[in-house]
Amino acid sequence: MPQRSRFVVGQMEIARVAGVSSATVSNTLNKPHLVADSTRKKVLAAMSRLDFVPNEAAASLRRGTNRLLGLVVPDITNPFYAAIAAGVTSEADQRGYGVVLCNSQDDPAHELKQLQMLGQLRTAGALVVPVTADYSRLNRLRELGVRLLLIDRSAALREGCSVSIDDVLGGHLAVQHLLATRGPDLVLVNGPDSIAQCIDRRKGALAAYAEAGLEPKRLREIHVPNMDVEWGKKAAASLLQGDALPEGVFATNDLLALGVVTELMSAGLQVPRSVAVMGYGDLPVAQSSPVPLSTVEQPKAELGRAAVEMILLEMTQDGPAHKHSARVFQPQLIVRDSAPARA
Amino acid sequence: MPQRSRFVVGQMEIARVAGVSSATVSNTLNKPHLVADSTRKKVLAAMSRLDFVPNEAAASLRRGTNRLLGLVVPDITNPFYAAIAAGVTSEADQRGYGVVLCNSQDDPAHELKQLQMLGQLRTAGALVVPVTADYSRLNRLRELGVRLLLIDRSAALREGCSVSIDDVLGGHLAVQHLLATRGPDLVLVNGPDSIAQCIDRRKGALAAYAEAGLEPKRLREIHVPNMDVEWGKKAAASLLQGDALPEGVFATNDLLALGVVTELMSAGLQVPRSVAVMGYGDLPVAQSSPVPLSTVEQPKAELGRAAVEMILLEMTQDGPAHKHSARVFQPQLIVRDSAPARA
DNA sequence: CTGTTAGCGCTTTCAG
DNA sequence: CTGAAAGCGCTAACAG
Numbered sequence: 001m002p003q004r005s006r007f008v009v010g011q012m013e014i015a016r017v018a019g020v021s022s023a024t025v026s027n028t029l030n031k032p033h034l035v036a037d038s039t040r041k042k043v044l045a046a047m048s049r050l051d052f053v054p055n056e057a058a059a060s061l062r063r064g065t066n067r068l069l070g071l072v073v074p075d076i077t078n079p080f081y082a083a084i085a086a087g088v089t090s091e092a093d094q095r096g097y098g099v100v101l102c103n104s105q106d107d108p109a110h111e112l113k114q115l116q117m118l119g120q121l122r123t124a125g126a127l128v129v130p131v132t133a134d135y136s137r138l139n140r141l142r143e144l145g146v147r148l149l150l151i152d153r154s155a156a157l158r159e160g161c162s163v164s165i166d167d168v169l170g171g172h173l174a175v176q177h178l179l180a181t182r183g184p185d186l187v188l189v190n191g192p193d194s195i196a197q198c199i200d201r202r203k204g205a206l207a208a209y210a211e212a213g214l215e216p217k218r219l220r221e222i223h224v225p226n227m228d229v230e231w232g233k234k235a236a237a238s239l240l241q242g243d244a245l246p247e248g249v250f251a252t253n254d255l256l257a258l259g260v261v262t263e264l265m266s267a268g269l270q271v272p273r274s275v276a277v278m279g280y281g282d283l284p285v286a287q288s289s290p291v292p293l294s295t296v297e298q299p300k301a302e303l304g305r306a307a308v309e310m311i312l313l314e315m316t317q318d319g320p321a322h323k324h325s326a327r328v329f330q331p332q333l334i335v336r337d338s339a340p341a342r343a
Numbered sequence: 344m345p346q347r348s349r350f351v352v353g354q355m356e357i358a359r360v361a362g363v364s365s366a367t368v369s370n371t372l373n374k375p376h377l378v379a380d381s382t383r384k385k386v387l388a389a390m391s392r393l394d395f396v397p398n399e400a401a402a403s404l405r406r407g408t409n410r411l412l413g414l415v416v417p418d419i420t421n422p423f424y425a426a427i428a429a430g431v432t433s434e435a436d437q438r439g440y441g442v443v444l445c446n447s448q449d450d451p452a453h454e455l456k457q458l459q460m461l462g463q464l465r466t467a468g469a470l471v472v473p474v475t476a477d478y479s480r481l482n483r484l485r486e487l488g489v490r491l492l493l494i495d496r497s498a499a500l501r502e503g504c505s506v507s508i509d510d511v512l513g514g515h516l517a518v519q520h521l522l523a524t525r526g527p528d529l530v531l532v533n534g535p536d537s538i539a540q541c542i543d544r545r546k547g548a549l550a551a552y553a554e555a556g557l558e559p560k561r562l563r564e565i566h567v568p569n570m571d572v573e574w575g576k577k578a579a580a581s582l583l584q585g586d587a588l589p590e591g592v593f594a595t596n597d598l599l600a601l602g603v604v605t606e607l608m609s610a611g612l613q614v615p616r617s618v619a620v621m622g623y624g625d626l627p628v629a630q631s632s633p634v635p636l637s638t639v640e641q642p643k644a645e646l647g648r649a650a651v652e653m654i655l656l657e658m659t660q661d662g663p664a665h666k667h668s669a670r671v672f673q674p675q676l677i678v679r680d681s682a683p684a685r686a
Numbered sequence: 687c688t689g690t691t692a693g694c695g696c697t698t699t700c701a702g
Numbered sequence: 703c704t705g706a707a708a709g710c711g712c713t714a715a716c717a718g
Contacts, residue, residue, distance in 0.1 A: 001716055021689045051487055056463045057403035058711035061694050082425045089446040101444035105430040120399045229631040262633050288572040290605050290633045364705045401695035404710050
């Protein structure tokens with residue numbers, strides 16, 4: 001056993017050297033207020049002299065809980081999830097928790113395995129962006145003892161906390177802005193309805209029309225199967241085929257918007273002069289686009305921080321005392337060049 | 344203690360139900376070859392019937408090692424590190440290890456705290472992209488028992504394994520391509536020399552000149568303090584001020600390159616017609632650029648996978664048996680539109 | 687404020 | 703192939 005020889009000193013040895021009991025050593029670390037200043041100093045001295053490194057595994061075993069949180073995302077390479085991860089790690093750090101990162105790779109089987117691992121680890125909780133629609137499986141896991149909090153999938157779990165972003169509001173903001181600065185002849189470039197967010201963003205867009213007293217029918221919609229630059233270009237190309245160009249385009253994703261802008265410009269049109277374009281998400285690419293994208297910002301890091309806060313709260317007040325809650329964050333309009341402030 | 348009541352069944356209870364000893368239960372899981380088929384079946388049945396979830400903390404305590412790996416990166420939001428993280432988690436997953444993600448946020452103090460936490464966790468090892476140049480501190484930690492492997496900082500740790508990418512070769516490839524398809528009048532847009540990679544990429548660039556029998560002096564260099572789009576634009580702007588435009592630009596980072604391309608184009612120039620531009624890194628943005636960037640790809644996920652492989656190897660053959668090694672990966676030229684194949 | 691004591695749940699010899 | 707027994711290092715009562 002290689003490890004055994006690496007951290008030689010245990011709490012017991014510190015106790016001997018400091019001339020106290022092992023309980024006092026433990027208390028110096030975990031409940032300093034229960035230890036006299038003078039003894040605490042002795043103990044700390046012994047610790048640093050012997051390079052004592054407490055063994056979390058032992059503490060966890062005894063305590064029954066880990067200072068670990070699980071984070072399960074479909075793809076850490078996606079800037080949206082990376083930003084959430086940044087929020088999660090930052091908040092966890094501050095509270096003295098570690099974060100076990102699981103990349104489910106959009107695969108329910110991976111996801112399940114990882115959730116099981118988190119269970120074996122006895123993590124304080126798992127923050128998950130589920131890839132599967134099979135929420136019954138998630139519910140089963142929770143019954144099995146894994147404390148779950150869903151990210152970005154609000155109403156999915158009947159019982160349980162969640163954090164998410166109000167995508168209806170986001171769609172609303174985007175279209176409201178386009179309506180206020182251009183006319184009512186808009187095009188929505190949207191992803192598949194299998195993505196809840198796409199449905200919500202459309203709903204918000206239509207609400208903006210209703211609010212303005214406009215006929216929702218005037219909002220044309222182009223569907224794309226994938227929300228990336230390529231399909232943004234294709235959508236714009238099909239726009240160029242039509243007889244009349246819209247006054248503005250709302251793409252429900254920055255990548256899509258970037259594709260639209262690129263295609264429009266390479267066809268000799270001016271953005272925003274000829275057509276205004278709104279993106280969604282405020283991905284890094286939005287700022288570095290040839291014409292910086294107006295977009296809807298999602299408070300991604302906030303989402304992550306709140307997730308940590310909530311799961312830790314749930315842990316402390318476990319049992320019937322705890323009332324589950326769904327925290328919904330509001331997105332924010334970011335006005336840049338692709339859809340500027342005045343018409 | 345909330346946790347205690349969540350996973351009720353322990354190995355002991357499984358043993359009772361299956362009519363075997365707890366040792367046999369342990370063996371069914373960890374050393375199945377030591378258990379008769381018939382008994383194994385009984386045990387597994389009992390496990391699934393009672394929803395047994397083994398307690399890793401107990402196992403770790405007894406064993407002395409965790410099935411956990413630490414990953415410390417300066418910023419998980421940076422696509423380069425996110426890609427490495429993807430490689431790390433993927434390989435770790437496959438080997439049954441979890442990954443504790445630490446975002447040092449470019450702060451040595453955070454980094455130190457996180458490394459200490461990983462020590463307390465008794466992780467099998469820590470894969471770190473150090474933010475600090477203070478390698479003596481890292482070395483001390485290692486002596487203290489934290490098994491370290493450096494990522495992307497090759498020669499830094501005297502003793503210890505590392506994985507990195509050959510940036511000299513990368514610079515060489517980029518300039519070689521520019522030299523082969525354009526003339527020898529090139530401009531290098533480079534970051535500060537405080538970044539080792541910048542020095543290496545320049546070295547490679549100069550080597551390409553030497554190899555072509557050209558006077559290295561013909562490579563003009565523009566320094567920027569930050570490797571982002573803004574500074575790319577500024578660099579290009581200063582280029583436009585000069586009397587003669589270069590035939591090609593090698594920006595040592597895709598963001599820089601994107602800035603250069605954008606500025607050049609908005610000044611009415613054509614890329615690559617007027618000027619060819621090479622980026623570096625193959626960040627996601629390289630593909631979605633208005634003119635897709637030719638660039639140098641770094642095998643980021645490979646780097647992560649290799650890191651896991653190496654640290655786990657080091658763990659098994661701990662002691663003098665293990666010979667540290669530095670594994671260096673080769674980058675690859677990616678030819679897209681901004682610096683196409685034929686001149 | 688400090689010490690004593692009793693395990694947490696698992697893995698590992700060591701005998702059968 | 704299986705069982706008995708001995709802890710891994712720490713925390714949580716409880717008693718002083």
